Amino acid sequence: MSENFEPRIVAFCCQYCSYAAADLAGSMRLSYPPNVKVVLVPCTGRVDPLHILRTIEDGADGVCVAGCLEGDCHFLEGNFKARKRVAYVQRILNEAGVEDARVRMFNIAASDGPGFAEAARMMTETIRALGPNPLSTKTEKMTEEL
């Protein structure tokens, strides 16, 4: 199973920086793993713990929240709030028996296309090492069969 495992990662990207960085990475023809599916958010401060938990509950192998560099938030402190919320979700996942490394916060500037590509690679490798989300329907079915 692990040989063919292609992680499914959801990235909540701030429109002012990380989303632009993802766009720039594409424009620069930088290659990065296609495992990361981007969700545009107006600010990472909009990302609620429930968004992340439900994403994991619904079977995503990993979730990253990508905001502006610290001090550069368009809304002043949305990315600081997001960082705290990511840490909160990590604590909850730990309590619930899921690896907290499946959720991670990144800070990427709008001009940093290579930074986004690197973050996507790093997250994909982390999740590949962890293996599939034990909550994905596919994994649960295979566990039952075993």
Added chain:
Amino acid sequence: MIIAERKPIKELLEMLAGHDKVLLVGCKGCVTVCNAGGVKEVGVLASALRIARRRQGRPIEIDEMTLDRQCEPEFISWLEEPIREKGYTAIMSAACSVGPQYIAERFDKVAVMPALNTKFIGGTLEHEVWAEFCRACGNCGIHNFGGLCPITRCSKGLLHGPCAGSSGGKCEVRPEVDCIWHLIYTRMKNLGQVEKLKALKPAKDWSSYWSGGVRRVVREDLTL
């Protein structure tokens, strides 16, 4: 308001052992304000419990509902239909401990369990930080202390001045806590009423706190 906080997931999972269909009930009163049991916290907790149970290989169905208040019987009756229709075997209440008790008294066929630990009657110190301000002794005398309560806010509950552990206006029990007797003295000094603190007072009558069984308040003029 009543300040509460969520119990650890592990403890909640132990309570839920043997139950596969559960209603998680939040409250839009105090526990919403202190972010322990409102609509959002109920959503997060339900998700966390579902995740944990799936990890254990014993999935659980958890529905969510948040009542306007759980400390009023008329709001508790809103649970009658879902309990009758959906066949829940347990109700988990994310309210102060009044909520689960009302639910337990109303519905005798379902297990009832608390999702929160009720901590104290308190106020907000800063965003998302709460502290205890009142111990509900039932006989308020804070006018004798410049409007500040030494029973609750002195770590030792001293009523006749500070202990020797007051240092630089802070308490020896926990340095981040203000010595309330320091604040009381400063305030009485500013009010020009330090002499009032020197007056001998009889021992506090605690009968309004402990004795006589369950305490009760009745407004005869408003009863139906």
